[in-house]
Amino acid sequence: MSAVAIPIETTRAGQAPRLSPREVVPTVTLPWLRAQALNSRRHAAALRPFRREEFGTGSEAPSEGHIQAVNNLMNTLRGGLMSMTKSMHEAAEAATSAPSTSQIQNMLNHKERAHNWVRGVERIWDFYFELFGQRQSRPFGLWLVGCDRIALDCYQDAFMFLGTAKSIPAPPPFSYMRTGFSPSTYRRGIPLTRLGRQLNPFPLVQLPYHRLINPWTLGAILHEVSHNLQNDLGLNRAIPRSVALHLLKAGFPRSVAMTWTRWNRESFADLSGLLLGGPAIIASLLDVLGRSPATAVSFVPRAPHPTPYIRAFLSFELARRMGFEDDAKQYMSLWRRMYPIPASGTIPRPVLDTFPDAVRVVVNAMCFHKYKELGNKTYAEVTGFGPKEQQIVEEASRRLAAGNDPGIVPERFLIGAARLALDRRLARPGVIAKNFFQELARR
Secondary structure (H helix, E strand, O other), rough: OOEOOOOOOOOOOOOOOOOOOOOOOEOOHHHHHHHHHHHHHHHHHHHOOOHHHHOOOOOOOOHHHHHHHHHHHHHHHHHHHHHHHHHHHHHHHHHHHOOHHHHHHHHHHHHHHHHHHHHHHHHHHHHHHHHHHHHHHOOOHHHHHHHHHHHHHHHHHHHHHOOOOOOOOOOOEEEEOOOOOOOEEEOOOEEHHHEEEEEEEOOEEEEEEEHHHHHOHHHHHHHHHHHHHHOOOOOHHHHHHHHHHHHOOOOOHHHHHHHHOHHHHHHHHHHHHHHHHHHHHHHHHHHHHHHHHHOOOOOOOOOOOOOHHHHHHHHHHHEEEEEEHHHHHHHHHHHHOOOOHHHHHHHHHHHHHHHHHHHHHHHHHHHOOOHHHHEEEEEHHOOOOOHHHHHHHHHHHHHHHHOOOOOOOOHHHHEEEHHHHHOOOOOOOOOOOOHHHHHHOOO
């Protein structure tokens, strides 16, 4: 390989050598240095803003609001990205002009800092690229936009019936599929590790594949959306405070009150899902809670979820207060048949002995206590599901099973309609699933 002679000067001990007449620099040096600057510049440029049309042109594509929110997040990071890239480019040019060890090492230091920054931005860009890209696949894109519409309906219902006007949150929740995991959500405005601790610009609802192919189990959407509603309605502090005060005022031991307060977010999400979707959502919840007897009565200290055995009774109590006494009795009877000896587990005795009374207090505090954040309304008044709404769900279940237009039924009611159609064997499961997503897709 050919080489060129470039002058070098010697230095004192401990310092990097400078070019002397006797030092020969390989001819690959300058091309390699130029390539480092080029690679860095092109890498940064490739992390450009998203365009809505690149993820499809149908209704299943991400909305303009979701694209704008992600691009705004990316733009806040591009300033630092471009500054790092510019510094690296200048260092590479200096090293190209005078390829001494000190200049090359200065370029390498700039290169590493720029590369780490670019990789951090790329991780965020890739996260949303993957989420938005799911909308290009059939049938997943249509399934996911259907879930988006259910989530949006929940938000519209909650914000339309508040006792006072609130600023409307935007963009609405965005659904995506992730296999091998349970349903979950990432709330608006919280720092996410997957985003390098940047703030999440809109609610994300993660749904596993097995839920999507069985839409009668999608009460999970109502549960996960309710986590976001608790925050966007301003109830994230009011609810736990109310639960603690109601329990302490009723004379429950402080340890019991603190346990139920710790459980407030998951308890509220269960109850809110029931108020949004009706009693058929209980079956969807029991799909999740119905585990081995050992798991159902196992108490996990500091866990955010109520012990499964106790957790189900919150929905039974709320269903009763909503006017669905028979549904509550039927599901409670099934539950007690499944787990006749709750004392066989590890639930602390004070929690186990007091839970029937505590359930009533907690349901009352969360759903039937007036909150200034709701315009001096109760959450049950805001959501407003009752026997009249259940009649709509039941009619929709018959139409859905027959492949007929279910009419103007709210999107969130279709989950209960699919569940009733399945439980009453009004059509084959595949037919129910197909008609469920077709109805959501056409809206």
